[in-house]
Amino acid sequence: MKKAQRHPFAETLITWYADHARDLPWRRTNDPYVIWMSEIILQQTRIAQGLPYFYKLTEAFPSVYDLAAADETTLFRLWQGLGYYSRARNLHKTAKYVVDMLGGKFPDSYTELIKLPGVGPYTAAAIASFAFGEASPVVDGNVYRILARYFGIETDILHSSARKEFTALAQELIPSSDPARFNQAIMEFGSLQCSPAPDCGSCPLRTSCVAHRENRINQLPVKSKSKPQRIRQFQYFIIEQDGKVLVHQRQAKDIWQGLWEFFCVESSSIEEAINSHPFLSPLMAHAVALQAPAIHVLSHQKIISAAWLLQLPAEFSFKIPQDYQWILSSEFEQLGKPVLLLNLITDNIALKEILEG
DNA sequence: AATCCGGGGGT
């Protein structure tokens, strides 16, 4: 009876999912806190990359109360290496809000969930369905790909109208009987079966898939090309004195906001960096060049960096630049740092010994 | 509507 009302698309996906679902930790719970944590971690992040962070974070903060009470420095250190660090800030902000304003109880509907910092249309739909059984369709990269191919939709998935169109379609397809299972199934299907380079030969939907029938698998989904990456050059000065290192926390609306780093000048040359920061000039007598790091690639920037180690005698006196501070190397280890700096430290024994004892 | 925000893995 009710099966006849389901679109065969949903029926096939759910059947496929019964045979192919991976055993993932966030699928073993209905706790909205744990599900929320997993969804924030997995935003634009592969499962294999996010999994260790999910274990670390849920162990460090078993409940929303633990997270709300946490020191943000600790959270950033745990988030180190995962990228998109505003997620960590919004995670903390939301935890405090849920504890302080909602008595520790998560909102239980899409409409309320999407009001939380760091929770957008995808994440709100995911939590609402997985934790509360609401029939809100998730629309992530997998869903765009599957629907575009299966129904032959040529809308540019980066166009602002795309989300509305694909969400409306997914809303028609999602069964009211077990919406959470459908959401899990469609994403798993996109990840394992209808991947960017799919195996159509084994696909249970191939006979009714427009893209397969018309041989347009490689043309769908339509996605406009992104701009070329911006190229930047950072000159790092690791200034050490009396067992302490000069550091600062990045604050500007720029990459790595909230992370810590050594004295940094954005400049195409060492000479220009020194000229623009005259206090450096007398310090350079003590400078030793460190191994030139490879180009650090972000999704939208390429960063070329160079670094100098400046170990200053105890009696050497100079005025430290604004917003910088001295920190013991043992404390520096406890701060969140960009992967570029982690690589720099790893690649230079001298630096490693200073910072790690 | 455009742009920005990381890092890593697959092809």
Add this chain to the structure above:
DNA sequence: ACCCCAGGATT
């Protein structure tokens, strides 16, 4: 080299 990843916030 290019693409994509359980996207969201800001301008």
